[in-house]
Amino acid sequence: MAAGNKLRIDIGIVMLLIVLGLFAVLEFLIVSGVINPYVHTILCYAGIVVISALGLNLIYGYTGQFSLGHAAFYGIGGYTAALVTRSIAAKGLWVLPVGVLAGALTAGVIALLIGLPILRLKSDYLGIATLGFGMIVNVLFKNSDKLIKAMGGAAGMRGIERLTTFPWVFIFCLGAVIVLRNLVFSGVGRALISIREDELAAEAVGVNATSYKTLGFVIGCMFAGVAGGLYAHLYTYLNPDNFDFLKSIDVLLIVVIGGLGSISGTIIAGAGWAFLLEGLRVILPSAVQEWRMVVYPLVLIVVMLFRSGGIMGGSEFNFLKPQEYRRR
Amino acid sequence: MTYFLQQLINGLQLGFVYALIALGYTMVYGIVRLINFAHGDVFMVGAYLGFFALASWRLPLPVAIIIAMVGCAALGVFIERVAYKPLRRAPRISSLITAIGVSLFLEYFTSLKFVFGPYFRAYPRPFAIRTYNLSGITVSNIQIIVFGVAILLMVALTLFVNRTKTGMAMRAVSFDRDAAALMGINVDNIISVTFGIGAALAGAGGVLYGIAYPQINPFMGIMPGLKAFVAAVLGGIGIIPGAMLGAVIMGIVEKLTEVYISSTLRDAAAFAILIVVLLVRPTGILGKREQEKV
Numbered sequence: 331m332a333a334g335n336k337l338r339i340d341i342g343i344v345m346l347l348i349v350l351g352l353f354a355v356l357e358f359l360i361v362s363g364v365i366n367p368y369v370h371t372i373l374c375y376a377g378i379v380v381i382s383a384l385g386l387n388l389i390y391g392y393t394g395q396f397s398l399g400h401a402a403f404y405g406i407g408g409y410t411a412a413l414v415t416r417s418i419a420a421k422g423l424w425v426l427p428v429g430v431l432a433g434a435l436t437a438g439v440i441a442l443l444i445g446l447p448i449l450r451l452k453s454d455y456l457g458i459a460t461l462g463f464g465m466i467v468n469v470l471f472k473n474s475d476k477l478i479k480a481m482g483g484a485a486g487m488r489g490i491e492r493l494t495t496f497p498w499v500f501i502f503c504l505g506a507v508i509v510l511r512n513l514v515f516s517g518v519g520r521a522l523i524s525i526r527e528d529e530l531a532a533e534a535v536g537v538n539a540t541s542y543k544t545l546g547f548v549i550g551c552m553f554a555g556v557a558g559g560l561y562a563h564l565y566t567y568l569n570p571d572n573f574d575f576l577k578s579i580d581v582l583l584i585v586v587i588g589g590l591g592s593i594s595g596t597i598i599a600g601a602g603w604a605f606l607l608e609g610l611r612v613i614l615p616s617a618v619q620e621w622r623m624v625v626y627p628l629v630l631i632v633v634m635l636f637r638s639g640g641i642m643g644g645s646e647f648n649f650l651k652p653q654e655y656r657r658r
Numbered sequence: 659m660t661y662f663l664q665q666l667i668n669g670l671q672l673g674f675v676y677a678l679i680a681l682g683y684t685m686v687y688g689i690v691r692l693i694n695f696a697h698g699d700v701f702m703v704g705a706y707l708g709f710f711a712l713a714s715w716r717l718p719l720p721v722a723i724i725i726a727m728v729g730c731a732a733l734g735v736f737i738e739r740v741a742y743k744p745l746r747r748a749p750r751i752s753s754l755i756t757a758i759g760v761s762l763f764l765e766y767f768t769s770l771k772f773v774f775g776p777y778f779r780a781y782p783r784p785f786a787i788r789t790y791n792l793s794g795i796t797v798s799n800i801q802i803i804v805f806g807v808a809i810l811l812m813v814a815l816t817l818f819v820n821r822t823k824t825g826m827a828m829r830a831v832s833f834d835r836d837a838a839a840l841m842g843i844n845v846d847n848i849i850s851v852t853f854g855i856g857a858a859l860a861g862a863g864g865v866l867y868g869i870a871y872p873q874i875n876p877f878m879g880i881m882p883g884l885k886a887f888v889a890a891v892l893g894g895i896g897i898i899p900g901a902m903l904g905a906v907i908m909g910i911v912e913k914l915t916e917v918y919i920s921s922t923l924r925d926a927a928a929f930a931i932l933i934v935v936l937l938v939r940p941t942g943i944l945g946k947r948e949q950e951k952v
Contacts, residue, residue: 451940458891459936462929469926579758586755623766630759631741638748
């Protein structure tokens, strides 16, 4: 294999310029007021959704570990980040990344602790166990005020500073894409994919399945933690209901609709999902507002019936692949 | 001690309702390996059908249960034909996503104003509540009805699966679909029958749930559905006695946690038991360990 085992960052100069150009245009539109605050919030939310979904794609799409507990880590990241930034009295640009990274680390540590025993389970059983874990964490969030008053329990956590802005979301999102891309096209990525395809065969050729599965799970959950931290500082309010079982399902839907094992697909589906749900809210007249959540599952069913592999299948846009994988 | 026994009976009541839902999950999983997320919402539709039969048409309870069962069976078969059958050869995850889609659709469509409406409704009770005192433990006639109907249906199901030709065909398909097809079994029909029976049981469960915990709304199916599913996994998914055992355990654990520890922790306790059991026995209590083929 010519690709070697090193992690390399070669996103490509042209690509980098296009991405920066896109960022500059969007940021200009926001600053100049063409994009109103509502759309700005959706834009940030879309980025957050993408980060979280990329994490689940690493766990499920690339490693094949069926997880229905992603929202738990999203919530853990959110609450941790909010608690950390709240305890920092000083102001400054560095406050948000410190909080977000603290959230990511906490999510990662808990993922490690829960992953070591639970990842021994296979397919649907793993899904159920992670679902159960998500439920337990949700109940803990609802009772959190008994331990830490500021977390607010079932009433939710209020008074988080609004620190998340488009540039921050963009930076974290870009970072997530770069990390994931370089991970999955490295030797580690091939090990993960081999586990997805056939764990027993992977073991037979010397892949230590347990440690790779745990690694994938921890990194994926850290992505969820990052997303949670950004979310907390975007909406300035955290409610346990925002991290329940249905939120885990949302992320799963995005990953599968986008295409398992496809970064491009996750970006399209994640952004599309945020804009579809919020967009329908704007477009539909208020009389048919309640049809929004009737249309959405129908879209879901139709997409699955006609494109059961997801939008992108397992493929990528050319620019996201390393040189030697590219089509000419 | 009597207090404990009393709570045990209350837990059993909840467990039997879960069992009726769990049977549908376990049968469908056993035959097509699909976590049918829409099953909890079929249960909800059953509760509403019973509601209309009792409240609007003033029918007696047994008729209401039968209406709910027939209606849900039709709904179950319809869902299977429209949403799952075309995906039989697709990756398993696509059927799962479709099931989630169907689930969301049922919840939000039925909560539209011209269908069931988004609000809570009080469930009618077609009879006066009476309680019987058995040396300190009280049993209500509602509990007797729940136990009676649930046990009757479970016995009927067991006889059906073990004694009839269709039941034998179901077992054959769940054991090896391709071999069953070679033996001349119409696999598609058997799968439809399985969905129909599972949905009918959930429908009956819905009516019993409505009578026992008298408040319904279009989203009522989510939690009992999830717990029934977890119960099926707990007992060993695909195994009919396992679903009953798992459901009864879930019901009792939940009730005892509520009474002795904290009502806010009751949901967490049920899922904690699940994780512990799965770590010790990865395929559930009655599940057989599958040999990995190399």
